[in-house]
Amino acid sequence: MFARKSKFSQTDQVSLYVEMWKQSVEVQKHFNEIEWRIRGLALTVATFALGAAGWTARDGATVGPFSLGALVVVLGLLLWYAFYFVDRAWYHPLLKAAVKHGEALEQEIMRSLPVAGMTQAITAGSPxxxxxxxxxxxxxxxxxxxxxxxxxxxxxxxxxxxxxxxIALQSATSFAFASTGPEELVVRVEHDTSQRSHGAPAGSAARAR
Structure with a gap:
């Protein structure tokens, strides 16, 4: 892959290849860290979406026939896909290219240092x-x-x-609509919300009767 004829001695060439290999490893580390940060952010978004969905679902909030919690999760799913696209289509190919270049450098270094080959060993152990x-x-x-x-x-x-x-959140909402009707469900949610805002637990008025 690399030119064989050079004005440098073999020792100088090996030293240069080693320095290039070090830079290649740094680039690999850089892209690998970026990918894991992306995955960490994706998990944070997914966790937030599930938490927000659970919070909105406790009152049975809806947008028309749809569960508000389910819509929040769908939004989280769209963001999850965005992270996936950036990870797989953007940075992962760059990481693979950096690894491939590091392996090529190691091939040249191994002509003088046969035991060199860390990048190739990691690649071989990855599957x-x-x-x-x-x-x-x-x-x-x-x-x-x-x-x-x-x-x-x-x-x-x-x-x-x-x-x-x-699906679980939407199924619960659909079941509630089917069993109580949308008008009754909205009235009940508004009643529970009003009682909670005044510090009274839901259903206390019914028990007082």
Whole structure:
């Protein structure tokens, strides 16, 4: 990959390759840290969406026939996908390119230092043999999971959790509409909210009667 003829001695070439390799490792660390920060922010957004949805769902708040909590979770799901796109389509290819360049540098260094090869060793040790359940759910039916497969699996699990939460919240609202009717449900929610604002627990007026 690199030019063989050079005015530098072999020792000088190895030293230069080592310095280039060090820079390559720093670039790899940089992109890897960015990716984990993105995933951390994605988890924060998902946690906030679930918490906000739970808070709005306790009063049965709705927007038309839709649960407000479910809509909050759907918004969180859209943001989750945005983080996934930035992670997989933006920074992960850059990380893979940096790793590939580091491996090429190591190939040159190994001509003089055969034991060099940390980047290649990490790449070789990265694949993961998934269990049957993970293989089926991830769509990776054959072969080990590589870094990109693991990335996709991470976001699939998070998206599935948000989808389940949205369906559960909407199902509860739909059941409430079906059993009480939208007008009665709205009146009950407003009544409970009014009592809570005055410091009286919901249902105390009914018990007083």
């Amino acid at each position: 993961y043999e998934p269990s049957r359940v993970v293989a089926i759910l991830s769509g990776k039916r054959t072969g080990p999971m590589h870094s990109e497969d693991k990335l996709v699996w991470f976001y699939k699990v998070g998206a599935a959790a948000l989808v389940v939460a949205a």
